[in-house]
């Protein structure tokens with residue numbers, strides 16, 4: 001499949017439409033004031049946006065292993081888009097927290113970042129995510145040369161920080177974060193295995 005093929009263009013449109021579904025769901029629920037967001041809509045939005053940021057991040061990390069195993073180079077073209085969708089949902093996650101929980105008090109955001117370790121981890125991941133998003137264009141990639149690759153390798157670290165943030169805030173129910181931890185271990189484990197195999 002070439003980038004000029006109609007099937008590629010359709011796949012691209014479908015990917016973007018599907019990626020907006022969680023956002024559309026939240027907007028629809030708010031606009032129609034339906035019960036879709038449950039008894040505590042703010043909490044539900046905070047959790048949904050955090051979860052989808054993590055899902056897009058792990059999907060981004062899964063594309064290279066999937067390509068290596070199933071020989072599907074076309075999916076690599078979607079890596080940047082999925083990374084940016086992760087950043088988009090992260091922005092909504094943080095905005096929900098800042099607007100509805102902290103009522104726009106910036107000083108309190110700093111306080112929470114210092115006092116709550118799971119927010120500290122989330123903030124570290126966010127700073128790195130911003131750095132990767134703003135340097136994600138082809139032009140900046142060319143300008144930065146080898147430094148770009150090094151910077152973008154921090155995406156694995158972001159994955160670790162995001163999972164640690166998820167586990168830490170879960171308090172007692174570790175069932176859900178456990179499956180995301182397994183997902184991260186599988187994609188990182190495969191990369192390590194591939195590196196060791198090809199270096200021999």
Ligand code: HEM
Nearest residue numbers: 047050051053054090094097119122123125126162166169
């Ligand atoms: C890459 C960065 C981040 C990711 C992937 C992420 C993801 C998540 C996930 C998956 C959850 C749990 C959702 C659930 O229980 O269904 C969560 C909860 C939460 N996150 Fe984040 N997050 C990130 C950064 C941040 C930052 C920077 C903040 C604050 C400024 C933040 C604030 C919160 C809060 C307040 C909760 C809910 C805690 C609770 O219910 O007690 N997150 N996040």
